[in-house]
Amino acid sequence: MHSDIARAVRPHSMDGSSPSAPVWDPHQYLRHAGHRTRPFLDLLTRISELPTRPARIADLGCGPGNVTALLADRWPEAHITGFDLSPEMLRLADAEHAGPTPGGGHLDFRHGDIAEWMPEETYDLIVSNAALQWVPSHPGSFASWINGLRPGGTFAFQIPGNFTAPSHRLLAELCDTPRWRERLGGHGARYIHILEPAEYLARFTELGCAVDVWETTYYQMLQGPDPVLDWVKGTALRPVLTVLGDDRDSADRFLAEYREALRLAYPGGPRGTVFPFRRIFAIARKEA
Template sequence: MLDWNPALYRRYEDERTRPAQELLARVPLTEAARVVDLGCGPGNSTELLVNRFPKAQALGTDNSEAMLVSARERLPQARFELSDIATWAPQSAEEAPDLIYANASLQWVPDHEKLIPRLFDALAPGGVLAIQMPDNRQEPTHRLMRALAAEAPWAERIGDADKLRTLLLDLRGYYDLLAPRAANVDVWHTIYQHRMADAASIVEWVRGTGLKPFVDRLPPDLQASYLAEYQRRVDEAYPVRTDGKRLLAFPRMFIVAQKKA
């Protein structure tokens, strides 16, 4: 997959940051020595951690150098490193974080049955694992991505659309993974309703995230035809409201688990 586009991602930064704020608000820590933002992107979520825990050593990780450049410009006081969440771990037990925070990043990482317990076990005693993930696989935006990817002339280049994103557990599954080893597990589900100008705005939103692995596999001519047909179908799926806007329903799941002290 091609590198991420920080400018495109940040075009809807306020909307993308709202779930990050609501996730952090439920973290039951009054102070922290070390906090880690897994999949920090352009640093908008890391900035929340720095503001909440100003005395903590803050580390942001991402697998996109472009995103890290943007994050370093935004937060020169924090440390950022290029790494893969699938293999990330603290360098030593002494560096175990008090907070591992993953906002809209783990949905790109496979094998959650092993990943989530491993991240939880990497915490310091009393530490918190806080996760937010989009749960929009069955929303029209994402059903249409996969439907188009199975049609000619795009199917041959895109391949198996089901392999382009991790299949998530449901909330009960994540609860069951963490509850036996945690002091407390808090899980919840929120459906945001984002007010969008038109169908093109909805396409622009998802092109910065979920649509990216689909269009990245296509040459320019097929990208153009795929996006044109995708926007036409999005226009049908999201009708105009009484104020001329569209409502983009965006379900997200939240998990906050605290380790025993």
């Protein structure tokens, strides 16, 4: 998840058995782990100390667990649980990160759809890294998630805010061309439910929280041939590739068209390809 997906949470109202529910490739996702991790590290630096020790922490949309493990570095005694809908992501997270932590805490992972997740216990921190963009209803869960925090606890997340950028606009336009519309129409335009920073600020203020909301655009230098295509193969392209499934000829034709459009939008230079990526951050602290 992490994601920019990038995780396996349910898109729109489709259930997990829907053929358009994304199938994730954690290894593809982790190809750009450095760039994907940086926003979460920036989020962590702004989270205040938690109300109890050892802390109880939930990571919604944990993906392959590499970012969830960073929570144990910050709160080494904590019991941390990552939730994700993707079996592929959870298998890797369990294999690589589950178990006792060096600081005396514990890290575990559970199958869970964050579109429906509600706290079954009280948490000091609920956090989500690049996952809520896959949950159109996520603002409607804020009140329940804040209620699931201890007094003085924190809910924090970061999500992509680049859904009008060429990478996503070109994908949406290609999915809606006559050649692809019947099979892929709508699969490239899933993100109109993302709120602007001021709207997130207003939502959490109405819930009585102390709020810190900001946005950042990272100018990432990606390496290799067609690096923007390689990036979106781990995230925004997953629903499209899932629909095309084993139809390799169609998948290859779609990728060839999309690749050419991305090359024009993101020309390579002698030191790599510049890929601007806007992120939205929010931290809501429950009244103590």
